[in-house]
Amino acid sequence: MKLIVSANSRKHLNSLLEKNIDGVILSIDKLSVNDSFYINVDDLVDLDFKDKEVFVSLNKLMHNGDLDYLRTVLSKLRDKCVRIMFYDMAVYNIAKEYDMVDKLVICQDHLNASVLSNKFYLNRGIKSSYVTSDITKDELLEIKDKSGMEIFFLGYGYAPIFYSRRYLISNYLKYIDENNDGKKYEIVSDTGVVYPIDEEKFGTTIYTEKPINLINYLDELDKIDYLVLKSNKIDDSEFNKMVDKFINREHIDNEYIGFFNKKTIYKVK
Amino acid sequence: MKKVELLAPAGNLERLKIALLYGADAVYFGGRNYSLRANAKNLDISEIDEACKYAHNLGKKVYVTVNIVFHTEDTLGITDYLKDLEKCGVDAIIVSDPLIIDVIHDNKINIPIHISTQYSSVNIETVKFWKSLGVERVVLGRECSRDEIKEIIDKTGVEIETFIHGAMCSSYSGRCVLSNYFTNRDANRGGCAQICRWNFDLIKDGKKLDNDIKFTMCSKDLCMLEYLTDMIDIGIKSLKVEGRMRSIYYIAVVINNYRRAIDDYYNGTLTDENLRMYRHELDKVANRDNVAQFYNKFPGMDEQYFLGRDEVSNQEFLGIVDDYDGEYVTVISKNFFKPGDKVEIISPDRETFSFILGEIYDEDGNVLDASRHPENRVKFKLDKEVKRFDMLRSYEL
Numbered sequence: 001m002k003l004i005v006s007a008n009s010r011k012h013l014n015s016l017l018e019k020n021i022d023g024v025i026l027s028i029d030k031l032s033v034n035d036s037f038y039i040n041v042d043d044l045v046d047l048d049f050k051d052k053e054v055f056v057s058l059n060k061l062m063h064n065g066d067l068d069y070l071r072t073v074l075s076k077l078r079d080k081c082v083r084i085m086f087y088d089m090a091v092y093n094i095a096k097e098y099d100m101v102d103k104l105v106i107c108q109d110h111l112n113a114s115v116l117s118n119k120f121y122l123n124r125g126i127k128s129s130y131v132t133s134d135i136t137k138d139e140l141l142e143i144k145d146k147s148g149m150e151i152f153f154l155g156y157g158y159a160p161i162f163y164s165r166r167y168l169i170s171n172y173l174k175y176i177d178e179n180n181d182g183k184k185y186e187i188v189s190d191t192g193v194v195y196p197i198d199e200e201k202f203g204t205t206i207y208t209e210k211p212i213n214l215i216n217y218l219d220e221l222d223k224i225d226y227l228v229l230k231s232n233k234i235d236d237s238e239f240n241k242m243v244d245k246f247i248n249r250e251h252i253d254n255e256y257i258g259f260f261n262k263k264t265i266y267k268v269k
Numbered sequence: 270m271k272k273v274e275l276l277a278p279a280g281n282l283e284r285l286k287i288a289l290l291y292g293a294d295a296v297y298f299g300g301r302n303y304s305l306r307a308n309a310k311n312l313d314i315s316e317i318d319e320a321c322k323y324a325h326n327l328g329k330k331v332y333v334t335v336n337i338v339f340h341t342e343d344t345l346g347i348t349d350y351l352k353d354l355e356k357c358g359v360d361a362i363i364v365s366d367p368l369i370i371d372v373i374h375d376n377k378i379n380i381p382i383h384i385s386t387q388y389s390s391v392n393i394e395t396v397k398f399w400k401s402l403g404v405e406r407v408v409l410g411r412e413c414s415r416d417e418i419k420e421i422i423d424k425t426g427v428e429i430e431t432f433i434h435g436a437m438c439s440s441y442s443g444r445c446v447l448s449n450y451f452t453n454r455d456a457n458r459g460g461c462a463q464i465c466r467w468n469f470d471l472i473k474d475g476k477k478l479d480n481d482i483k484f485t486m487c488s489k490d491l492c493m494l495e496y497l498t499d500m501i502d503i504g505i506k507s508l509k510v511e512g513r514m515r516s517i518y519y520i521a522v523v524i525n526n527y528r529r530a531i532d533d534y535y536n537g538t539l540t541d542e543n544l545r546m547y548r549h550e551l552d553k554v555a556n557r558d559n560v561a562q563f564y565n566k567f568p569g570m571d572e573q574y575f576l577g578r579d580e581v582s583n584q585e586f587l588g589i590v591d592d593y594d595g596e597y598v599t600v601i602s603k604n605f606f607k608p609g610d611k612v613e614i615i616s617p618d619r620e621t622f623s624f625i626l627g628e629i630y631d632e633d634g635n636v637l638d639a640s641r642h643p644e645n646r647v648k649f650k651l652d653k654e655v656k657r658f659d660m661l662r663s664y665e666l
Contacts, residue, residue, distance in 0.1 A: 061389055061391055061410070061412075061441055061444075062391070062392045062394070062395070063391050063392055063412075063413075063417060064392050064393055064417050064420050064421070065417075066392070067392060067393065067394060088392070088395055089390075089394070089395045089398040089399075090392050090393075090394035090395045090398070092398065093394040093395070093397055093398045093401075094394060108443075109444060110338065110443060110444060110445075110446050110456075110457055111338050111365075111366070111388075111443055111457070112338075113338055113339065113340050113341075113457075114339040114340050114341040114343065114344055114366070114368060115341045115344070116339065116341070116344050116368035116371065116372070117338075117339060117366055117367065117368045119368070119371070120367045120368045120370065120371050121367075123371060134446055134449060134455075134457075135340060139340055139341055139342075142341050143341065146341075160444075161445070161446045161447055161449070161450050162440050162444070162445045162446070162447050162465070162486070163440055163441055163444040163445070164439050164440045164441065164444075164445075164486065165412045165441060165563075166439065166486075166488070166568060166572075166573070167569070168439070168486050168573070169471070170569075170570075171569055171570040171573050172471065172484050172485075172570075172573075172575065174569075174570045175482065175570050175573070175575050176478070176480045176482050176575075178473075178478060178480070182473035182474045183474055184473075184474055184475070185471060185472065185473055186471075186472040187469040187470065187471055187472070187484055188469055188470040188471075188472060188477065189451065189467070189469060190467075190468070190469075194472065197471075203441075204486075206447065208450060209450075258450075259449070262453070264449050264453055264454065264455035264458070264460070265453050265454050265455060265460055266337075266340075266343070266455055266458045266459070266460065
């Protein structure tokens with residue numbers, strides 16, 4: 001199992017590249033969402049990745065107005081030694097035209113949760129899948145065993161659980177006549193659970209109450225090809241410490257594991 | 270000229286019949302499995318068969334939603350189910366998980382495929398991708414603007430369906446699992462608990478904002494009546510009404526008023542006055558304020574709802590006509606009414622008329638002081654002809 005990480009800034013990225021990780025994920029400005037650090041595609045050449053694998057994220061839902069720039073970015077990535085995590089099939093369609101489908105990792109936050117769904121994409125030449133965190137360990141391992149896909153899974157980090165195109169924080173603050181000058185926002189449910197919420201250029205995202213952390217399950221996850229450690233919303237030093245713990249396969253107490261050991265209810269009645 | 274399709278929700282056979290009778294060209298519903306809206310009654314295979322026969326006899330169409338995001342265990346039995354749907358003669362299935370496309374092709378099942386709005390297809394290339402797989406129609410994401418829809422239609426040649434009326438997801442469809450994390454109910458497998466309509470406190474830089482109005486993600490509902498003609502003109506093929514869980518009265522009123530507006534448009538008789546009248550009718554059954562959302566502008570504060578739920582109880586719906594013998598009408602009661610009430614009858618194909626209720630009777634001819642219980646059969650005298658499935662409601666200006 002390989003460990004790949006995202007970073008909160010260029011400086012943070014450099015500190016992570018010093019570690020014994022296998023790769024990094026970089027979100028490309030204007031074509032990705034749900035991250036804390038975005039770079040311009042042209043800046044990739046300036047970075048020394050120290051022989052680590054490089055993944056770029058193009059995980060935005062593309063609208064027509066994004067397509068020209070998407071073409072530009074994909075053409076620039078065509079000859080680079082990077083792989084592309086994507087959500088929208090527009091990325092696939094253009095990548096196919098550019099003969100670069102082999103670079104693609106499908107990454108659809110909450111879709112693509114079965115063996116057959118993954119096989120659908122494999123049948124179209126997409127060989128890698130960043131599988132949703134909405135499934136259990138058994139479901140994940142079955143997908144790995146039976147889909148024929150190279151599998152990525154979130155090992156540590158906040159998972160987005162709601163993504164809207166709307167500016168929900170701005171709209172609310174305007175409605176109650178409050179300044180939108182906060183650096184950090186959260187919402188609290190009536191049961192007192194606090195969820196991080198972010199408004200970005202392309203909309204609003206709500207995240208899990210805590211970072212999902214599967215560090216205590218690394219032995220069971222050994223078959224998974226790539227474990228993703230996401231830094232978004234986590235302090236640099238705290239994140240780096242956890243990365244070290246993953247590298248050293250340490251155990252921790254009180255980890256939050258989302259649905260890893262718990263099924264969601266399909267039928268309510 | 271081929272008219273645009275008016276597509277109605279049908280959570281069960283009764284709603285299906287009402288929707289078709291009140292003017293829908295096609296209906297959509299879920300089967301007992303594999304469909305979002307797991308809380309709707311939905312239809313079993315024998316009912317789907319009956320639905321197809323009923324609709325096809327009227328020259329209308331039936332689409333079945335198979336639109337969950339499948340987990341591996343859910344895929345057991347899907348091939349047989351799709352073969353059953355083929356035997357029933359459904360006109361298309363609406364899918365969000367593309368695994369269905371492979372199952373359909375691999376098993377040579379002959380059912381056209383429509384891509385659900387749940388996949389959030391919002392651009393030309395994605396629609397072209399579906400087209401390359403033989404998909405017949407794409408239901409676009411509700412975040413598309415008018416110009417985006419038109420560009421997709423012009424540049425892909427794929428049949429495009431869009432929503433015209435009903436509740437909205439606040440998120441991109443498919444990108445919300447709040448229900449999973451708040452209630453353990455799987456949003457993408459039909460368990461959506463509408464967390465986006467809950468109230469929350471907002472914390473700004475560690476400090477809870479002290480305001481009586483709570484934070485919510487809730488969006489106002491969609492109503493595209495005023496943009497209907499433009500939607501037809503830009504080439505949308507199917508106009509969809511949301512609401513498989515809605516009452517028969519809601520379906521009747523919404524579908525019938527869109528039907529009338531569409532027909533007026535094609536007949537050259539759609540006037541501002543007619544539009545105002547249809548809008549007035551739609552507002553009577555509206556649960557929340559409704560707006561055009563993303564179609565004409567980027568939605569902001571005014572397209573959201575911060576005042577909590579304001580559900581209309583539909584108590585104005587008094588009963589549905591079951592029979593008329595030329596003198597007495599029999600209705601199946603839905604809400605309280607009594608002699609002396611001013612009421613009106615709405616009908617799919619005749620103008621609404623009002624009258625004062627005279628004496629009312631039970632089935633045995635006993636005089637009643639009021640109709641107090643839902644689902645009772647109640648009679649009263651009426652000198653105007655009415656038909657089965659006409660609806661009795663309170664008179665309102």
